[in-house]
Structure formats: structure tokens, C-alpha cells
Amino acid sequence: MAEPRTQLDEALQTAHLPALVAALVHVTGDAGWLKPEWTPTYTPLARNDPGISSEEQAKIRDAARAAIEAYLADPTPKLPNPDLATLRRMMDFVAGAPIPEGYADFLIDELAISGKSTKDPQFDQPKLRESARSLKVLVIGAGMSGLLTGIRLSQAGVPFEIVDKNPDVGGTWFENTYPGCRVDNSNHMYSYSFEPNHAWPQHFSPQPELLKYFQGVAEKYGLRKHIRFETWVESLAWDEGRAVWRVELKGVDGRRETVEATAVITAVGQLNRPRYPHIEGFGTFAGPAFHSAEWRHDVDLAGKRVAVIGTGASAYQFVPEIAPKVAHLKVFQRTPPWGLPVPHYHEDVPEGFKWLLEHVPYYDKWYRFWLFWMTTEGFLPMVKSDPDWQGPTTAVGEANAQLREMAAAALAAQVADRPDLLPHVVPQYPVGGKRAVLDNGVWLAALKRPNVQLVTERIERITPKGVVTADGTEHQVDVLIYGTGFTASNFLSTLKVKGRGGRDLHESWAGDARAYLGITHPGFPNLFTIYGPNTNIVVNGSIIFFSECAVRYIVGSLKLLAETGARAMEPKREVYDDFNRRVDEANQGWAWGSPHVSSWYKNELGRVSQNWPFGLIDYWRATLAPNPDDFVLQREPEHAA
Secondary structure: OHHHHHHHHHHHHHOOHHHHHHHHHHHHOOHHHOOHHHOOOOOOOOOOOOOOOHHHHHHHHHHHHHHHHHHHHOOOOOOOOOOHHHHHHHHHHHHOOOOOHHHHHHHHHHHOOOOOOOOOOOOOOHHHHHHHOOOOEEEEOOOHHHHHHHHHHHHHOOOEEEEOOOOOOOOHHHHOOOOOOEOOOOOOOOOOOOOOOOOOOEOOOEHHHHHHHHHHHHHHOOOHHHEEOOEEEEEEEEEOOOOEEEEEEEEOOOOEEEEEEOEEEEOOOOOOOEOOOOOEOOOOOOOOEEEHHHOOOOOOOOOOEEEEEOOOHHHHHHHHHHOOOOOEEEEEOOOOOOEEEOOOOOOEOOHHHHHHHHHOOOHHHHHHHHHHHHHHOOOHHHHEOOOOOOOOOOOOOHHHHHHHHHHHHHHHHHOOOOOOOHHHHOOOOOOOOOOOEEEOOHHHHHHOOOOEEEEOOOEEEEOOOEEEEOOOOEEEOOEEEEOOOEOOOOOOOOOEEEOHHHOEHHHHHOOOOOOEOOOEOOOOOOEEEOOOOOOEOOOOOOHHHHHHHHHHHHHHHHHHHHHHOOOEEEEOHHHHHHHHHHHHHHHOOEHHHOOOOOOOOEOOOOOEOOEOOOOHHHHHHHOOOOOHHHEEEEOOOHHHO
């Protein structure tokens, strides 16, 4: 008996104690675990400190050991579904403070203690399921959002097919294979809410693990038989007489085929089309040159002179990986990124922690709940613009200035031994103005290496031998790597889309993509987008949450078609315009909307076309179900009108 006890003791040392206490309410049926003296008091960025005295922590672990041992002997939770009052107490306990009443239904739904939530398709009536079977849906993309859509459509009984240009599932996690590629959202939250993975090897796992997760999901839910791989969607055209989309596909062998669909759902993501800089001489470099998203694994960097152009999120990950291998590395930087301190960014998940997730019922749900609640607002209050702010343009308000001071101090401490780097690694724009990265020290450690040089002179041109900067220096290198991001604001750029009356989607956008809730488009019936315009998040939440909300709304839209017998639906122009007016107005009130900041959050017209300017709860509420009053429903053939 000693060995299991030792294993349990080790596991309890790794536990997130507030989440464990909540789980033990289920296990024992006793709400007495929610003791005032065991209530956490969290300190921002102090991840492993619940603010509970060491004496009380020891008491929790002792009591937990006895309760878990008793459960293992009789593995039946005594309180699988607490009443609402008890559940609210448990939520407040894990949160460390009373949760505002307005958030209760939202968080209870996300917690999904019973295993059910509003995100589950509701196609229970036989007549509805029969109507749903008459639909045919085409999903473009087999990444995170496309697989999610396939799962929900399967559950709803709606026939569908998924097409993807790649030879396997995974989307961005299939395509991006550069060294150091990993998720920058905690993995226990960056996973489907209904499909936890208790075996994540790290808190922020590397790309191969993410790909393996999505491949496993595709297998578990039998999605591969619905997927047509290595297939490109060349065009979509709305057939007004028959109320279907005619979709032209091209296979890997070049053969074309036209298929028809009642509805088309695009799940192509935002960060998958490499962006190359507009620099004189681009394409003239004589050696290997490639974008980080199209990493050349056949190019051996060992002992080579390498130039990296760009210091965004991808470079932040791959530069520390390649720096020890190359002879010399020159990193060309236009503006530095803000790194927010996350010391455990590369840490393994302890085996004992995995054991608790797997063996203590509901612990995984409460740990995910804690992660979710901590990031529901996240740093949002600290990147809010104060219209009366009279301070420097390096901040947008007092709270933002304080966040800046904290982040700048963390960066400065890392280069105390290299004061020459300090002016070049602390950004001069507000925190939140551009995408922040997670910092555990490896980035600046790489820049301090003797074989690494940070170049901040403006690039003048690229030559066959290397890079020429504005001071006239030609930096001769053997390999050139672009870490210059993606064409995020060019939504659906690879698709030709013709809607009602032959209207071209890209012409109607005129370089300024918009959608109602990021999902639907007037003049383009039964066309739905996931991760569409203005649905990106900056310093709070997980994009999987947004995709789950969007898919719930889309499946609800298909349900609306089936219930009403309508053939097509599209948002009313006034609803679409009002929504986008509110989005634009709200985006001006955040750091990323500052006129002093340029970033990929803004399109070429200077409008913030990427970001959601409201709370997570607002998107959750807005996407609970489509409001029929927001849409034009076409119930009869158009030619008969």
C-alpha cells in the first residue's frame, strides 16, 4: 500500500488546491470543504501561490489524501450534480471572490458539470432531424474549427463534407513546423471544452502534440470519412434559382469538380497565409530563403550565417531554438514585441498533476474553470484606453501605464548585463497595441549570445549576398528566414465568392472585411465564417472558445432553416451595419485601436478588422442562437417572387 500512497502524496504536491477542493465536494458530497480559511487569494502572475498559508495547505492535502483513497476504494462520486446554490458557492470559492451574478449562467454553461452545455446541438424532434437530413453542408478547412464543425454537424444529423488543401487534419498545427512552434494559450484550456486531454506533456505544448491531439479527435469522432484532402476550393457561386452554392473544387491531380451545398462554412483561420515584406530586391537572395510558416527542414543551419527578418510571435519561438546551432545570427527588428512574464512557458506538466486530472473526478473541469475565469477578463482592464489620458503615447491610461512598467521592468532585469540592448527590447507603444508574446527569458537570452546580433537599422534592400541596411552596411549571410507574420486581414483571400446577383464578396469588402458577429454576410445567403472579421482576442480567453460559440450559432442557423422550411438566410443590412458601427466605436477604446500603433490587427485602411472589442461573455450571449428578426429568410424560390 505504500507505493500508491507515495504516488498520491506526490500528486497532491502538484495540485491546484482550490480546484481540488471543489472536486472533492463532488467526490464526498460534502460542501464543508469550502472553508473560509481555504479560500484562495490570488496574486497576478503568481501562478503557484493560492494565497493559502502553508499550514492550511498541509491540512487540505491531508484531508484530500483520505478522501481520494476512500474514493479509489469505492469510485462513485457522491454529488455529481450539485444544486445551483452549492455550485455558485463552489465557483466563488475557486475564483477566490464572488463572481458577478451577470456571469453566472455563462460560467455554469462553460463549466458543464453535467457534461451538457448550450454548445450541444439540439435537434431532438424527429421532424426536425428529418428536415436536417435534407441539408448538405460544405466545410472548408480541417483545422481546429473545421473539425469542431464536423463534430457538431454529426451530432445534429446534418450531412456534410469537409475539404482541405493539406494531406492531413490540423490546419495551422499541420502547416507550421518551425523549431519551437507551440501554443501560447494554456493547453488545458486550448482544447475542446468537451474533449479534455489529461496527458498534455507541457502547460504550453509544442506543435507535434497539438497536431496529435487534433488527429486523435478526428479519429475518435469518425471525421476522416467526411474529409476530402489535398483539395482546393477555387470558387463559390450562389445559384439564386435553386438556393444552393455551386462550389468549384480542384484536386491534387489538377482535375476540377463542381459540387453543390445548401450552406458553406469557411473554417480557414486567419494565420495561415504567409506575409512577405515589401523590400526592394525581394527574391534576389542567392541562398535558401523561406518564411517560418514554410520552414525548410532540408536546409541545415548548423555552422551557417543566418538572417532573420522580423521579431513577431513566430520569431520569438524559433530564434532561441536555432541560435545555438548557427555560426552567426542577425535578427532584423523593426519594433520589439511586448513579452509578458510566464516562467512556466516551457515547463512539463508534472506526472502527479496528470494523475489527478485522470483519476479525481471533476478536477479537470474545475482546473479548466479556474484557467478560464482568470482569463475571462484577463488583462482587459489594463489595455482599456482612458479618453482623458494625458500621459505619454507609450500607454493609453493609468492601468496600462502600470502594466507597461511591470512588463518593462521584467525585460530590463533580463538585460541588466547588456545595457546596450535595453533601448531596443522595451517597446515604445502601449502594451496590447500589438500581439504580446509569452516570455520565460529564452528570447533575450538568445539575443545576448555572442553569436547573435540584433539589428535595428531600417532594411534598405535585399541582395544576392544578404541584407543592406540604411547605414549602407551589407550583412552577408548564407540563409534568409522571414518571420514576418501572416496576411491576417485579407480574409478568404484565396476564395472567389459570388453571392446574390453575382455580387463579389471581395469587391463588396473593398479591402475592409466585415461580417455580422464575424459569421454572416448580407447578399451572401447561407455563407458562414468561423474566426471571421473582428473575432480575434488579444489578452483574454482562448480562440477555441470563440470557435465553439460561432459553431453553436452556425448550427443554430441551420436549425432555423430546418424549422422554418426557409431555403436561405442572410443578415439584414441594417443589423449588419449597426453591429459593425458598434464594433468600430468600441475598438477605438482599446490599446490596439490607438492611432499611434500599427499592427496586423489593422487592415490597410487603418481599421481594426481583427479584434473583438467586447467581453467573452458578450460573444457567448450574442451567439447563443440566431435571432430570426436579424435575418432575411427566403421561404420560396426567388424566380417565383
